[in-house]
C-alpha cells in the first residue's frame with residue numbers, strides 16, 4: 001500500500017513538473033506568436049513610404065529574442081523549440097521566423113543599425129547618421145527657399161547624392177539599407193521633376209544641333225562625291241570618306 005502511494009505521488013509530481021514545463025513552453029510560444037505578429041504588422045504599416053527598418057527595429061529585436069528564448073529554455077531536457085519545429089513538414093514556427101529574418105536582411109536593415117555580436121541594436125549606424133545629416137541639409141534648403149531651389153540647393157543635392165553613391169553598392173538591387181534607398185529615390189524624383197526641365201531643354205538643343213551637323217556633313221560629302229566622280233575620281237576614291245560614302249550609297 002505504502003509503495004503504491006509513493007509511486008502515485010512520484011507520478012503526480014512528475015506530471016505536475018511536466019505541466020509546469022509545457023506551460024512555460026506555451027508561454028514562450030505565445031510570446032513568439034505575439035512578437036511575430038507585432039513585427040509583421042509593423043512591416044506592413046511602414047511599407048510605403050519605406051520607413052520599415054527605422055520603425056520596426058524594436059519589434060525585430062523582440063522577435064529574435066523570443067525565438068532565442070524558445071531555443072534556450074529546456075523542457076524535458078530538450079529546448080522548447082524542439083517541441084514546435086521539425087515535428088511536421090509544415091514547420092509553421094520555422095517558416096514564419098525565416099520569412100521575417102529574410103525580409104529584414106533583404107531590405108538590408110542591418111546596415112541602418114549598429115550590430116554587436118550579430119545582434120542588432122536600436123543604435124543608428126554612422127552611415128545612416130551621416131546620410132540623415134546630408135538629407136536634413138538638403139531638406140532645410142528646399143523648405144526654407146521658396147524660389148530658385150534648383151540653383152540654391154544644387155550643392156546640397158550633389159553632396160547628398162555623392163554620399164549616397166559612396167555608401168551604396170551599385171552591383172546590388174538594394175545597395176544599402178532600404179530606408180535610405182527609398183529616401184534617395186524620392187529625392188531623385190523630386191529633383192528630376194523640379195529641376196530637370198531646363199536640362200531636358202538643353203538636351204533637345206544638343207540633339208537637334210548634332211543632327212544638323214550630321215546632315216550638313218553628309219550632304220557636304222555627297223556633293224563632293226558627285227562633283228569629284230566627274231573630275232578626278234581616282235584620288236578621291238582612295239579617301240576614307242569616299243569609301244564610306246560608297247558603302248552607304250551601294
Ligand SMILES: *[C@@H]1O[C@H](CO)[C@@H](O)[C@H](O)[C@H]1NC(C)=O
Nearest residue numbers: 033034035036037038039041
Ligand atoms: C502583444 O503583447 C502586448 C503586451 O502583452 C499586447 O499589448 C499586444 O496587443 C500583443 N499583440 C498582439 C498582436 O497580440
Ligand SMILES: *[C@@H]1O[C@H](CO)[C@@H](O)[C@H](O)[C@H]1NC(C)=O
Nearest residue numbers: 038041042043044045046055
Ligand atoms: C502605423 O503607422 C502610423 C504612422 O504612419 C502610426 O501612427 C501607427 O502607430 C502605426 N501602427 C502600428 C501598429 O505600428
Ligand SMILES: *[C@@H]1O[C@H](CO)[C@@H](O)[C@H](O)[C@H]1NC(C)=O
Nearest residue numbers: 031035062063065066067069
Ligand atoms: C527572454 O528571456 C529573458 C530571460 O528569461 C527575459 O528577460 C526576456 O524578457 C525574454 N524575452 C522574450 C521576448 O520573451
Ligand SMILES: *[C@@H]1O[C@H](CO)[C@@H](O)[C@H](O)[C@H]1NC(C)=O
Nearest residue numbers: 114115116120121122123124
Ligand atoms: C548604444 O548607444 C548607447 C548610448 O550611446 C551605448 O551605451 C550602447 O553601448 C550602444 N550599444 C551598442 C550595441 O553599440
Ligand SMILES: *[C@@H]1O[C@H](CO)[C@@H](O)[C@H](O)[C@H]1NC(C)=O
Nearest residue numbers: 137140141142144145146152
Ligand atoms: C536658401 O537656402 C540657403 C541654404 O540653406 C540659405 O542659406 C538661404 O538663407 C535660403 N534663402 C532663403 C530666402 O530662405
Ligand SMILES: *[C@@H]1O[C@H](CO)[C@@H](O)[C@H](O)[C@H]1NC(C)=O
Nearest residue numbers: 173174181182184185186189
Ligand atoms: C523609385 O520610385 C519609383 C516610383 O515610386 C518606383 O517605380 C521605383 O521602383 C523606385 N526605385 C527604387 C530603387 O526603389
